[in-house]
Amino acid sequence: MGIQKILLQFEPRPENLLAALKEIQKENGYVGEKEAEKIAKYFSLPLAQVYSAASFYDQIKTEKTRKKIIKVCSGGPCLSEKSMEVVRQIEMMLKIEMENDGHSKYKLEWMSCMGMCDRGPIVMIDDQVFEKVRPEMVDDILRNYL
Amino acid sequence: MQIKINDKSYDCNENDTVLAVCKKNGIQMPTLCAHPDLLPSEGVCRMCLVETNQAKGLVSSCTQKVSQGLEVFTETQNINKARKINLELLWADHAGKCAQCKKNGRCELQKLAEEYNVEGFKFVPRRKELKKENELDLVKDNWSHTVLDEKNPCLSRDSQYCIECRRCVKVCKEIQTVESYAVNNRSSRTNVGTPFNQPLDCIFCGQCALVCPTAAITEKDETDKFETAIVDPRKMVVVQFAPSVRFSFGEEFDQPPGTFWEGKLVASLKALGADKVFDTTLAADLTIMEEANELIERTKNKKNEPMFTSCCPSWVLFIEKYYPEFIPNLSTSKSPQQMLGALAKTYWAQKEKIHPENIFSVSVMPCTSKKYESQREEMRASGHRDVDLVITVRELARLLRKKKINPLYLEEEKFDPALGISTGAGILFGQSGGVMEAALRTAAEKISGKKLEKVEFEMIRGEAEYRCAEIEIGDLKLRIAVVHEIRNARKLLEDIKLGKAKFDFVEVMACPNGCIGGGGMPQPTNKFVRKARIEAVLARDKGMPLRKSHENPAVQKIYKEFLGEPGSEKAEELLHTKYKNRKNKKD
Amino acid sequence: MQILTRNWDKIDPLNIDSYIRQRGYEALQKVIRNMDGAEVIVEIKSSGLRGRGGAGFSTGEKWETAAKTAADEKYFICNLDESEPGTYKDRTIAEKNPHQILEGILIGAYAIGAKKAYVYINGNYKKQAEILRIAIDQAREKELVGRGILGSAIDVEIEVFEGAGAYICGEETALLNSIEGKRGEPRLKPPFPPVSGLFGKPTIVNNAETVANIPYIIRQGAKKYSQIGSAVSPGTKLFVLSGAVKNKGIVEAPLGITAQELIYNSLYGGGLEMGKEFWFAQIGGASGRLVPAGKLDQPLTYGNCEYPLGSGSILVVDKNANIKDLLLSWAGFFHRESCGKCAPCREGTYRLWEIAKRLKSNDFREKDRENIEDILWTLSNTTFCPLGKFASVAWGDAVKMFWDEIFKA
16 A cells, blocks of 8 residues: 555544554555655645654654564563563574674664563564563574564 | 842743843853743753742743742752753763864853863763773764764754754744754654754755754864965965954954954954955945846836845745745845855956956855855856855854964954945845845935935834835835745745735845844854844944945946946846756755 | 452453443443533542542542633543553553443543543554454444434544553653654643643543543442542552562552552462562552562552552562662663653663663773762752653662662672
8 A cells, every 4th residue: 555545544634643654654664754755745744843753652663674673571570570581592592682783684672561561571573572481482483583 | 020039039020931030130040952042942951950939849940930929049059969960961972072073162061061060971981991892882872873964065963962952943943944953763862853864955044053052063164175275376365254244253252242343354364364355245235236226127017026135045045945936036136245256256357367267265154055155056157166165254263263363463454445345235234124225225316316315214124023114216116025034034925925915125034133143153143142233233334434335436336347237238147147946856 | 349340350342231231331321411510520529539640640630620721622631551661450441341441531521521532542552452442433333422422412532542652651741742743752831731731722631540430430429439448549549460479460459558468468469479588569660669578568549658659560579680680671761761852861861771781791880879879869850851750769769778789790
């Protein structure tokens, strides 16, 4: 579906900007310059304002990323369920370091609590969420989802 | 009403902020994000915190409104602790960088850091302490978000110096309505910049550089080109400077705003090694001759009304980029800078028997977008670039300091008379309404054939944003308007489009109060400083022997010997220009 | 004592009739047919209901201010952004009994005179957003939402607004900016939202759990409600237990209960997991204070508490836990979530996070001790919004209580 078609789902009112950005993010994988210009035109907003809002939120990416991002919840309850061991396992298997951007294909990051504390530790690879992750499960997850 | 600050009572009005009361009464208060022209303040730097009897903790005085019974304390232990720690936090990314920085000695953050004895390396390790790998990651990480923008001819941006005070966002959005900048990203990655870090592609008015407290946004420094030309024995370096520059140049050397330092400026340029110093004001008189002639032609033929002035390159860019449908309305006259540049390499060069290729033409301007103007492909009437280099007042001052030349100790000197005589009308160009008044002085006499008794046109003076009037000259009724700041220019254009406004002649200046508030002027420039500069301009006009452009003998000579008459073929070739539709085109 | 979770086992979230069978929408009918806005507000005020998001402000007083402010448009917003780590109570209400929230919203909107209501839901709660949307559609079919509610002249439209990932958007003014299509940065207060909120109009922002209490209060009366829980903050609260407790999950208990009871009583936490020894409990999420064993017996209310209960999540930490991991977790969270507007928070949380990372690899510097104190002080005292203070709470306690532990190699 083209960007224009997605935009036409929304009335060009400011309270629909965030939803439109999310929808385009979902469809396109990111909101780049071309997409943002179309959004700015549709909502009659300056491009600077659209980019300013888009770059603020976690769920909207403003550039194409070639890396696979692996996120581990940093919250207290997940820590309690040994999320640190999961992190160490991932670091070991992929030979990367938490928060280090050095690897060309993968990046391991902490992420904020998603409200699934009853099913932690939580790991996310792109949009896929994994619950109750134990170190033993890491190998399988990485093999099948990276 | 009255409020108490540090146990003393002060008068204030209902909507005043505590900060405004402090500033008015000389009470010391550090600020980094507040600016007198950019109200209301956002309260993001947290430098202006005070303690009050109405709140439990510290509040920002720039956002705290006065109220009956309010008591404020500005120098408590907690406040000083807050200032010190927050300055150290802001300073962390700047520590150790001053020596190579463009704004060394003229940076608001540096000034505060010195005042509060900031240690500098409190939160960051020094270079020599950086041993461990993860610290190098820190440095690498910091650099990966730094945005450098040198891709336009006028402004330099370096986000490592940005303290996110948001002044540039405010001035570009609220005063100029161009909105090139916004606040992007979140957390410590928050940075002020353009969408997608695109290179700046705006009207280059430089107001952002003018309000920037650090070196995050500055004018492009091209003084090296000046230096190179001066030491080149083959080059005849001719320098001109704008009317408004002589009233603000002194501020870079601790003089009060509005000090008339024309003689000192000529002397400084000569001391640097300039061969000739000409006065752009002469070309301003020339511009009036051409533009008044053009105005009379257009009103007679009712063609392309209203006519807009075209000496402000940011205004021209604004039309070309955002309202190209109004291009036919722009006067085809070049700006004084460009006219003088063209004449220097033709008329003057011929007289002096110098080959124009050997002339290096420099102008000192209050303006950043003049750098762009001088590079326009249409500005080569002499066969060469009419103006080879434009430097701002700030750059000139920086160069003088570097060469240890202090104008204070120089004897005043005069312009070279060949292109150095001017009138009060030309001087008025420096402030909003000046071009209009100068044009009216000439047009009135030319049309009515009678000598003007009173040369002042007060109804278009003043600092209101949108001044209009109907002037009667003989049978002619001229509907005129004077506009400054792009937000007002935009309003005017929209009103014209809607048919709500009808004018014959409009003067537009992109900067607040015209060139005396230009993007290349000394910092700080704010409404108080501009007022002082305006007063000096008006005083100078009043005190000059000649006050009408057509009375300028040097101008008369140029027409007699060279151009013929206003609007002649030669004048068209050298002193007039064309414009281009630049809407949605990447330059 | 079950007010919020009453009959949840009998209710199918995707079937409005199952809610109606449990006296659902009775309160709304009572309000639309027999009460005017002012009467509703009097009722909510005298119930003593206080905000369940953590701020604990009197709900009735907030509503009164919004009702009194004259405007052509008003808004009622249910805050379901719920991003405090360790908290998932609002999500649970939405997935178990969405109509409970909707009914509360409708009554609140009516009371203040709002025709438009939003549910601002955490962007990660996609499933729950869908459940709410289905519930709204089903309610609309029964004329409970939209134009002419229950045949009256009252219109209230409810829209689900999904967030896009930012903890700061749980702060009411940042939430308003977010809905307006801007960065979720907090605004200056005053003006307060009930006077000038969404698009400058009077707006109420209430936590989802607060809103979920409204139907009960209207049905059973303020007096009955005010007698439950504690005098200073009546009613029950959903507490979220996690960490080293036996029974992890959500429990409903009257306000005024102690952390001791919540952790050790078999009705609730059931004590620590086998083999684990209690070290401290963090009450209120990542921005909560650290409560040592000796202080667990203080009643948890929304009054003046030494240990504020905040969102009501309780993380039980046992002696095997690595304090440096927790410090990194807290510092990293607030650094990531800082909106970046004011200098002390933007720079302070960043520097604190740097220190936390180094502490974890046992890389101590001489300046660290003083720097930590200074950063915590400035976060607590000079920031634009309370997030700065939140960021300094847990570290402040940890540094006071476990200094040697933190700095030992």
